[in-house]
Amino acid sequence: MNGWILAATVALGGGGAAALWGVTTGPPARRVIAQNLTTSAFCPALLLLAQGYGRPAYVDLALLLALLGPVGTLVFARLLSDDLSAQDASAWGLTWTAAVLGAAAVVALCVAVGPGRAMVKLLVIGVLLIGGNVIASRALAGGFRGVRGG
Amino acid sequence: MTRRTAPRAVLLATGELLAWWAALALLWLVLITSVDTLERIVGASCAALGAILARLGRRAVTWR
Numbered sequence: 001m002n003g004w005i006l007a008a009t010v011a012l013g014g015g016g017a018a019a020l021w022g023v024t025t026g027p028p029a030r031r032v033i034a035q036n037l038t039t040s041a042f043c044p045a046l047l048l049l050a051q052g053y054g055r056p057a058y059v060d061l062a063l064l065l066a067l068l069g070p071v072g073t074l075v076f077a078r079l080l081s082d083d084l085s086a087q088d089a090s091a092w093g094l095t096w097t098a099a100v101l102g103a104a105a106v107v108a109l110c111v112a113v114g115p116g117r118a119m120v121k122l123l124v125i126g127v128l129l130i131g132g133n134v135i136a137s138r139a140l141a142g143g144f145r146g147v148r149g150g
Numbered sequence: 151m152t153r154r155t156a157p158r159a160v161l162l163a164t165g166e167l168l169a170w171w172a173a174l175a176l177l178w179l180v181l182i183t184s185v186d187t188l189e190r191i192v193g194a195s196c197a198a199l200g201a202i203l204a205r206l207g208r209r210a211v212t213w214r
Contacts (some may be wrong), residue, residue, distance in 0.1 A: 057183060120180045 004052030004112075007105070008045045015041025029089035029140075032076050036136050037091075039069030040098035043129050044105035047122070051109055056118060063125050070132030077139040090141035099130045163205070170201035 019041055022034025043065045050058035077084065106126035110119050138144065171194075178193035179185060 060181075063181070117180055117185075124177070124180060 002052055004048045008048035008052060011041055011045035011048065011101075011105075015045070027087055028080060028083045029087040032073070032080060032084070032140060033089060033091045033094070033137075035076065036069075036073040036133070036140060037094060037098055039065055039073075040095075040102055040129065040133050043069070043125070044102045047105055047109055047125065051112060059118075059121060059125070063121075063128070066125050066129040066132060070136040073136035074139055077136070081145075084140060085142055085145070088141075091137065092141075095133060095137040099133060102126065102129050102133075166205055166208075167201045170204045171197050174200045174204070 016038070019034050019038040022037070023031050025031075043062045046062035046065060047059060050056060050062070103126060106122055106129075109122050113119050113122065174197035175193055178197055179190075182189050182193070
């Protein structure tokens with residue numbers, strides 16, 4: 001057990017428990033927001049675990065999650081658009097908190113790995129994670145309702 | 151009789167494909183673990199295919 005694995009455990013345990021609670025209780029808008037935020041909790045945790053175990057290849061899991069998580073949320077936003085437009089499905093405080101936590105994890109990992117291709121990969125994952133999450137949150141909040149075909 | 155494409159359109163298309171190819175090849179090189187000749191060849195090929203698909207996708211959503 002080192003600091004990285006401890007931080008990952010906190011992210012997985014705390015974020016995972018909060019997300020599970022959100023997904024299993026309350027109205028659909030709250031559940032889909034919690035489902036969206038699971039990506040923000042698990043992706044930094046996977047990055048921290050890869051660093052903690054010294055296995056850079058595990059970073060690919062976080063990359064896949066950062067890529068596919070927001071895409072899944074966009075599918076939910078499309079399918080549940082009738083339910084979501086009736087309720088207020090915006091959670092900007094939680095979204096930006098998750099974004100700041102993800103950015104903090106990525107910056108700490110960048111400092112640990114030092115300059116190089118691994119650092120660029122981490123930054124790409126961070127941009128995908130935060131950008132994807134903000135776009136998915138905006139889609140849930142109805143921000144793209146006026147977009148053609150959206 | 152075949153219709154001639156304007157040279158300007160050909161240049162623009164080539165430029166766009168090259169830009170996509172460069173971006174995708176760079177992304178490939180960043181995301182792989184070890185850089186060697188085989189990875190460079192596979193990455194360049196995948197980036198070429200991806201550049202064609204990216205241009206097709208871009209044209210499909212902008213429909214000029």
